[in-house]
Amino acid sequence: MEQKILLKESDVPRQWYNFAADLPTPLLPPLGPDGNPVSPDMLAPVFPMNLIEQEVSQERWIDIPDEILNILYRWRPAPLKRAVYLEQHLKTPARIYYKDESYSPPGSHKPNTAVAQAWYNKQFGIKRLTTETGAGQWGSALAFACKLLGLECKVFMVRISFEQKPFRKIMMQVWGANCVASPSSETNAGRKVLEQMPDTPGSLGIAISEAIEQAVTDPSGTTRYSLGSVLNHVLLHQTIIGLEAKKQLEYAGEKLPDVVIGCAGGGSNFAGLAFPFAAEKINGAEMTIIPVEPAACPTMTRAPFAYDFGDTACTTPLLAMYTLGHAFVPPPIHAGGLRYHGMAPLVCQAIVEGLLEPRSYHQNKCYEAALTWAATEGAICAPETSHAVAAAIDEAQKAREEGKEKVILLNYSGHGLMDLSGYDAFLAGKLTDYELPDEDLQKFTKELENLPKAEIRKTGKW
Amino acid sequence: MEQKILLKESDVPRQWYNFAADLPTPLLPPLGPDGNPVSPDMLAPVFPMNLIEQEVSQERWIDIPDEILNILYRWRPAPLKRAVYLEQHLKTPARIYYKDESYSPPGSHKPNTAVAQAWYNKQFGIKRLTTETGAGQWGSALAFACKLLGLECKVFMVRISFEQKPFRKIMMQVWGANCVASPSSETNAGRKVLEQMPDTPGSLGIAISEAIEQAVTDPSGTTRYSLGSVLNHVLLHQTIIGLEAKKQLEYAGEKLPDVVIGCAGGGSNFAGLAFPFAAEKINGAEMTIIPVEPAACPTMTRAPFAYDFGDTACTTPLLAMYTLGHAFVPPPIHAGGLRYHGMAPLVCQAIVEGLLEPRSYHQNKCYEAALTWAATEGAICAPETSHAVAAAIDEAQKAREEGKEKVILLNYSGHGLMDLSGYDAFLAGKLTDYELPDEDLQKFTKELENLPKAEIRKTGKW
Numbered sequence: 001m002e003q004k005i006l007l008k009e010s011d012v013p014r015q016w017y018n019f020a021a022d023l024p025t026p027l028l029p030p031l032g033p034d035g036n037p038v039s040p041d042m043l044a045p046v047f048p049m050n051l052i053e054q055e056v057s058q059e060r061w062i063d064i065p066d067e068i069l070n071i072l073y074r075w076r077p078a079p080l081k082r083a084v085y086l087e088q089h090l091k092t093p094a095r096i097y098y099k100d101e102s103y104s105p106p107g108s109h110k111p112n113t114a115v116a117q118a119w120y121n122k123q124f125g126i127k128r129l130t131t132e133t134g135a136g137q138w139g140s141a142l143a144f145a146c147k148l149l150g151l152e153c154k155v156f157m158v159r160i161s162f163e164q165k166p167f168r169k170i171m172m173q174v175w176g177a178n179c180v181a182s183p184s185s186e187t188n189a190g191r192k193v194l195e196q197m198p199d200t201p202g203s204l205g206i207a208i209s210e211a212i213e214q215a216v217t218d219p220s221g222t223t224r225y226s227l228g229s230v231l232n233h234v235l236l237h238q239t240i241i242g243l244e245a246k247k248q249l250e251y252a253g254e255k256l257p258d259v260v261i262g263c264a265g266g267g268s269n270f271a272g273l274a275f276p277f278a279a280e281k282i283n284g285a286e287m288t289i290i291p292v293e294p295a296a297c298p299t300m301t302r303a304p305f306a307y308d309f310g311d312t313a314c315t316t317p318l319l320a321m322y323t324l325g326h327a328f329v330p331p332p333i334h335a336g337g338l339r340y341h342g343m344a345p346l347v348c349q350a351i352v353e354g355l356l357e358p359r360s361y362h363q364n365k366c367y368e369a370a371l372t373w374a375a376t377e378g379a380i381c382a383p384e385t386s387h388a389v390a391a392a393i394d395e396a397q398k399a400r401e402e403g404k405e406k407v408i409l410l411n412y413s414g415h416g417l418m419d420l421s422g423y424d425a426f427l428a429g430k431l432t433d434y435e436l437p438d439e440d441l442q443k444f445t446k447e448l449e450n451l452p453k454a455e456i457r458k459t460g461k462w
Numbered sequence: 463m464e465q466k467i468l469l470k471e472s473d474v475p476r477q478w479y480n481f482a483a484d485l486p487t488p489l490l491p492p493l494g495p496d497g498n499p500v501s502p503d504m505l506a507p508v509f510p511m512n513l514i515e516q517e518v519s520q521e522r523w524i525d526i527p528d529e530i531l532n533i534l535y536r537w538r539p540a541p542l543k544r545a546v547y548l549e550q551h552l553k554t555p556a557r558i559y560y561k562d563e564s565y566s567p568p569g570s571h572k573p574n575t576a577v578a579q580a581w582y583n584k585q586f587g588i589k590r591l592t593t594e595t596g597a598g599q600w601g602s603a604l605a606f607a608c609k610l611l612g613l614e615c616k617v618f619m620v621r622i623s624f625e626q627k628p629f630r631k632i633m634m635q636v637w638g639a640n641c642v643a644s645p646s647s648e649t650n651a652g653r654k655v656l657e658q659m660p661d662t663p664g665s666l667g668i669a670i671s672e673a674i675e676q677a678v679t680d681p682s683g684t685t686r687y688s689l690g691s692v693l694n695h696v697l698l699h700q701t702i703i704g705l706e707a708k709k710q711l712e713y714a715g716e717k718l719p720d721v722v723i724g725c726a727g728g729g730s731n732f733a734g735l736a737f738p739f740a741a742e743k744i745n746g747a748e749m750t751i752i753p754v755e756p757a758a759c760p761t762m763t764r765a766p767f768a769y770d771f772g773d774t775a776c777t778t779p780l781l782a783m784y785t786l787g788h789a790f791v792p793p794p795i796h797a798g799g800l801r802y803h804g805m806a807p808l809v810c811q812a813i814v815e816g817l818l819e820p821r822s823y824h825q826n827k828c829y830e831a832a833l834t835w836a837a838t839e840g841a842i843c844a845p846e847t848s849h850a851v852a853a854a855i856d857e858a859q860k861a862r863e864e865g866k867e868k869v870i871l872l873n874y875s876g877h878g879l880m881d882l883s884g885y886d887a888f889l890a891g892k893l894t895d896y897e898l899p900d901e902d903l904q905k906f907t908k909e910l911e912n913l914p915k916a917e918i919r920k921t922g923k924w
């Protein structure tokens with residue numbers, strides 16, 4: 001049997017799958033500062049209307065424009081690989097498949113939505129996009145997409161990453177982006193922070209505020225903001241992952257997987273793989289679907305479901321989600337992409353419904369899994385991806401104990417070649433395991449009490 | 463038309479192609495310190511006999527063991543891609559294809575031979591391999607191969623790279639290799655240099671001497687040395703690249719390419735792509751085959767064809783090749799893999815025969831080409847690979863001027879994600895163009911006069 005299940009470009013799905021259309025209980029609406037639902041036109045200064053339409057769409061299938069597919073073909077369709085060497089190592093009867101999203105030029109799944117967002121903005125007459133980035137995966141993906149589509153790109157990179165990860169910054173510059181450390185002196189939000197805390201390492205929350213400010217205050221009206229996860233349209237663009245994987249599993253002679261796994265920071269790579277399978281679960285299929293997060297940032301496993309802001313500066317609409325509170329200060333774990341205080345509302349509502357079974361892991365366990373992966377499958381995974389690998393290993397061992405021939409599918413969301421310092425710390429025995437103390441959880445989530453309450457609604461079917 | 467021509471694992475060639483069998487004039491023999499040809503058994507302390515047999519083989523086709531294929535399947539077959547976006551940008555009638563060798567876990571073509579060498583060593587009962595590495599591509603490839611096959615791996619990394627490229631070192635450590643800065647205090651060769659020059663930045667020549675010394679002095683006899691380029695068996699293992707590409711061009715409906723291009727440091731990635739096509743040229747096909755080197759290290763374009771040592775310390779046999787002299791000190795260009803003083807004897811004899819048309823480029827031109835590539839094809843190439851890209855762009859422009867629908871094939875030997883500092887220097891306008899001065903060429907090659915002469919033998923057919 002072939003170890004890789006390849007697709008042709010002509011096999012790539014022509015439509016994205018919109019999970020909102022099948023969600024058993026609809027999403028709670030985003031709320032404005034006055035507590036009333038936000039109407040689409042209120043988002044117009046931030047996002048182009050064509051993406052806002054996708055954000056609120058209830059259509060199950062949304063056509064992927066040919067021009068977007070033509071750009072994605074630079075690396076898509078992504079291979080589905082059977083992890084035969086890991087299986088042998090674990091002596092598991094499980095068949096482990098992984099969708100390899102590391103082949104994109106920036107090295108992760110992020111370009112799937114970066115390209116789509118840049119294309120829709122360009123269609124809408126936008127000339128320039130602003131965004132924020134933490135570890136740099138998202139910033140480099142948007143830089144890449146803007147370069148290929150001829151848009152300007154401005155990235156506010158969290159200062160500590162800007163200084164510690166010069167290579168990510170160079171990568172963005174190779175693709176022509178203007179990348180500055182955040183907080184910067186270019187925005188009111190940045191200047192205000194710098195006045196109070198000149199030596200601040202920065203945060204994703206501050207960087208988001210700066211990026212949004214630059215987008216909405218451009219007098220020409222041709223700048224918009226772009227977000228790499230959390231929002232419905234971002235997750236929509238990532239469903240190409242799961243749709244391809246579904247076809248590939250069929251080609252491999254498999255029925256539906258028994259277990260579907262992805263790491264989840266804002267939720268986009270997880271949802272991209274999982275939602276097309278979650279649709280089958282809604283239709284009656286039995287399946288365990290596991291989003292994995294760090295124990296240091298336990299949004300899905302320990303935080304309340306509540307209305308909260310997306311950024312620290314409280315400039316975004318309120319979203320109903322599991323949240324550690326917008327003031328949450330994540331510990332310095334190496335999986336920079338998994339340190340967000342909230343989680344995509346679509347993922348959260350699916351958790352509320354009982355469709356997903358979130359799980360958290362300590363970072364040492366994840367690096368151990370990553371080393372096992374490197375020693376068997378060969379590749380070095382991103383620190384974020386190592387969470388999915390760790391869960392897959394656990395599930396494969398469980399299958400061995402149960403003596404069951406399960407099919408396990410995971411999203412290999414990116415490679416770790418730009419993030420090797422975490423491996424270095426782990427190999428030197430210097431990596432610390434953080435687990436959020438209860439008192440911190442209570443402190444950060446206390447502020448949620450002053451915000452509108454998010455109603456828990458579920459059908460009780462799962 | 464599909465932009466990527468994919469193969470199945472079952473399409474991967476089952477035999478390597480040995481160019482030595484078809485070379486119109488045979489290679490001059492390697493010579494020992496006494497000026498007499500080296501017999502295979504004299505190499506036995508350094509290499510296992512099964513690889514020495516490959517080194518001297520005249521068989522045209524050599525079977526690839528299934529177990530090696532099974533390891534290569536982790537990333538092979540490598541896609542052949544049509545560079546449609548670059549073609550559009552250049553407005554060329556040429557069709558540009560590139561063989562993408564950047565998909566291997568270490569990120570280059572190097573694992574094709576690292577896996578084969580580690581496997582043959584293991585078959586021969588060897589437990590541990592030693593090697594040297596400059597920029598780190600080869601060291602990480604051998605670390606990777608040894609990890610998958612359960613061998614120990616010791617890498618002597620040129621000190622300046624060891625200090626400037628900590629991520630390559632971490633990569634090797636993730637794959638379990640022991641990587642030390644060279645010169646080290648672990649060998650006589652290293653200690654001797656350190657006594658005389660405690661602050662030396664090190665060199666590939668010194669690192670080779672250290673690696674060979676550790677291999678031949680292991681009292682258990684279970685350590686051997688492994689080289690990442692230059693030698694016949696290394697080039698042999700790389701021919702899988704060209705054999706795959708040939709099949710892929712057929713699948714794309716193309717006849718033979720008009721132009722074949724690869725960058726050449728020691729010659730292995732170039733030969734891997736080019737030799738299966740050079741065989742067709744020997745059989746009468748018209749084709750321009752271009753190995754590309756840096757103007758700073760102009761081995762093929764300006765150096766004499768002569769017998770010379772492979773290392774600075776003069777411990778290897780003498781090889782007949784184009785050489786800048788074993789004492790050559792390369793300038794600090796960013797394409798670390800193209801700074802070797804010599805060149806694979808098989809490539810050199812093909813040049814002597816007139817089968818190849820070597821060319822040299824300045825590094826600024828190469829980085830400019832790399833940025834054009836990133837802006838069109840999307841990916842960030844290795845500094846070495848940028849030489850092939852620059853030549854392909856020149857050839858595509860020439861095709862436009864001539865109004866010819868040429869087929870251009872290049873080897874995309876690796877990605878540049880671990881080598882971004884050269885891009886940084888280029889973008890900042892701080893990159894210097896080095897061209898070897900005539901007086902330096904004369905100085906370094908003067909020592910060759912004291913060595914046996916290499917006879918220029920050619921059929922005169924090309």
